[in-house]
Amino acid sequence: MQVSVRLLKVVVFMTLSLPLVWLGYAVSRELSNPGVVLGADPGEAVLHFFGDWTVRLLLLTLSVSTMRRLFRQPAIGRYRRMIGLFAFAYAVLHMLSYLGFLAEFEWRIVLEDFVDRTYITVGISALLLLLPLALTSTRGWQRRLGRRWRRLHKLVYPAMGLGLLHLLWLTKDGYAEPLLYCAIFAGLMVERLVDWRRRT
Amino acid sequence: MLIRKPDSVPGSEITPESTYVSRRRFVRDLSIGGVGLAAAGFAGANIDPPDEPLTPERIITSYNNFYEFGMDKGDPVRHAHKLTTDPWKVRVSGEVAKPGEFDYEDLIKGLTPEERVYRFRCVEAWSMVVPWLGIPLKALLQRLEPTGNAKYVEFTTLVRPSEMPGQRSLFTSIDWPYVEGLRLDEAYHPLSIMVVGLYGKTLPKQNGAPWRLIVPWKYGFKSVKSIVQIRFTERQPRNTWNILAPREYGFYANVNPAVPHPRWSQASERRLPTSLFNQNRIPTRPFNGYGEAVASLYAGMDLRRYY
Numbered sequence: 001m002q003v004s005v006r007l008l009k010v011v012v013f014m015t016l017s018l019p020l021v022w023l024g025y026a027v028s029r030e031l032s033n034p035g036v037v038l039g040a041d042p043g044e045a046v047l048h049f050f051g052d053w054t055v056r057l058l059l060l061t062l063s064v065s066t067m068r069r070l071f072r073q074p075a076i077g078r079y080r081r082m083i084g085l086f087a088f089a090y091a092v093l094h095m096l097s098y099l100g101f102l103a104e105f106e107w108r109i110v111l112e113d114f115v116d117r118t119y120i121t122v123g124i125s126a127l128l129l130l131l132p133l134a135l136t137s138t139r140g141w142q143r144r145l146g147r148r149w150r151r152l153h154k155l156v157y158p159a160m161g162l163g164l165l166h167l168l169w170l171t172k173d174g175y176a177e178p179l180l181y182c183a184i185f186a187g188l189m190v191e192r193l194v195d196w197r198r199r200t
Numbered sequence: 201m202l203i204r205k206p207d208s209v210p211g212s213e214i215t216p217e218s219t220y221v222s223r224r225r226f227v228r229d230l231s232i233g234g235v236g237l238a239a240a241g242f243a244g245a246n247i248d249p250p251d252e253p254l255t256p257e258r259i260i261t262s263y264n265n266f267y268e269f270g271m272d273k274g275d276p277v278r279h280a281h282k283l284t285t286d287p288w289k290v291r292v293s294g295e296v297a298k299p300g301e302f303d304y305e306d307l308i309k310g311l312t313p314e315e316r317v318y319r320f321r322c323v324e325a326w327s328m329v330v331p332w333l334g335i336p337l338k339a340l341l342q343r344l345e346p347t348g349n350a351k352y353v354e355f356t357t358l359v360r361p362s363e364m365p366g367q368r369s370l371f372t373s374i375d376w377p378y379v380e381g382l383r384l385d386e387a388y389h390p391l392s393i394m395v396v397g398l399y400g401k402t403l404p405k406q407n408g409a410p411w412r413l414i415v416p417w418k419y420g421f422k423s424v425k426s427i428v429q430i431r432f433t434e435r436q437p438r439n440t441w442n443i444l445a446p447r448e449y450g451f452y453a454n455v456n457p458a459v460p461h462p463r464w465s466q467a468s469e470r471r472l473p474t475s476l477f478n479q480n481r482i483p484t485r486p487f488n489g490y491g492e493a494v495a496s497l498y499a500g501m502d503l504r505r506y507y
Contacts, residue, residue, distance in 0.1 A: 030475075034473060040259045040472045042474065042475060173267060173373055176371035
């Protein structure tokens with residue numbers, strides 16, 4: 001039993017790393033042949049790549065408890081922390097790509113964006129909401145915070161909402177993907193509402 | 201007409217840029233010799249090519265916005281090969297002496313395309329330097345004999361969902377067809393051209409075949425592609441992006457570093473191709489660097505209001 005859980009965790013870890021593996025491959029090909037995989041504007045491509053995966057993995061994190069209930073498989077919950085931490089890691093890489101590729105670490109540009117471009121303010125706020133969740137994700141913090149841990153981790157909902165707002169806001173046209181993500185989020189929230197009403 | 205499939209030309213057959221550039225200079229020098237004949241309508245225009253390296257052909261033909269084929273910048277090159285451009289009918293309407301439907305070939309007959317190397321500045325803050333082949337827009341439009349009432353000209357892109365997957369999408373907010381317009385004096389400016397080619401070849405479908413507008417001092421979205429209708433009007437025509445988001449995209453859309461897009465700055469641009477280690481960021485110039493030639497068109501206008 002223990003062995004299979006550990007093995008499965010390795011499998012989940014490797015699966016969640018696949019986007020990074022792909023990116024590593026893309027970057028290595030870019031080095032010898034610029035533009036071949038990431039196009040004419042590779043910095044922006046990397047930025048969007050991490051942004052997309054942040055949203056997808058956050059949705060996957062939120063769907064863990066739903067799947068646990070729907071399929072009556074409480075064991076799935078074991079993998080939630082890892083998925084959530086991957087989502088956070090992709091969010092950090094997303095922000096680093098913004099700072100490095102778009103703003104080129106020019107703090108004047110960053111400051112102007114933060115003040116004038118509301119969708120960037122919204123995106124950074126979402127990341128800041130995720131930060132305490134990543135920091136308190138360990139067993140130790142879970143024990144120390146007790147009941148407050150659960151309450152604190154409800155911050156993932158506003159973070160998800162702000163993340164989706166950030167995405168919708170920067171979309172110029174072509175709302176298929178953002179709307180799909182919003183629909184999934186809405187579905188997960190409805191399931192929680194139904195579950196909560198059943199229990200009270 | 202020669203219809204070239206994208207990527208059907210092996211890399212070995214593509215002219216090296218150095219050869220190409222020297223050939224281009226040769227052609228330019230030739231045309232300077234014949235300037236009295238060929239460029240009667242061009243006096244006073246600053247059409248010297250920019251002293252900046254050309255963007256590679258591969259980039260120009262594989263990275264652009266052409267929402268008719270999809271939202272992604274790689275979609276045009278992926279899907280445009282399905283487009284039929286021959287025959288190509290063009291409707292001429294509105295304030296003209298002879299409205300009607302014409303063959304594209306007939307409309308350009310006798311007008312010689314000339315090479316124009318222009319900076320191309322997208323409203324999304326990236327830019328390229330492109331060697332277009334185009335005919336002066338003025339010569340073309342005057343051939344259509346606009347009446348004295350004509351103050352504006354409107355251009356319409358093809359609607360053909362069977363060949364344009366972006367037009368089949370349920371998730372676009374664009375109400376096809378894509379329309380754009382110019383004031384007639386802007387359209388008659390010697391820098392404005394109707395493009396039929398690129399890098400010395402027939403215009404690739406993903407770049408707006410068989411013909412598209414290029415107005416180099418305006419953001420790229422003004423330069424409408426695959427045109428099927430030219431309509432002269434007395435009143436300012438509507439333009440697609442202005443209809444979608446009037447606060448973000450104006451009718452004039454002159455390149456202006458002083459007026460930021462609500463969601464990003466227009467003070468600088470990234471000259472493509474960029475690399476992971478170099479964003480190639482350069483300052484954006486008023487009127488995309490063509491101010492000397494075109495600023496007088498807007499004398500007395502508040503360009504912050506008419507963005």
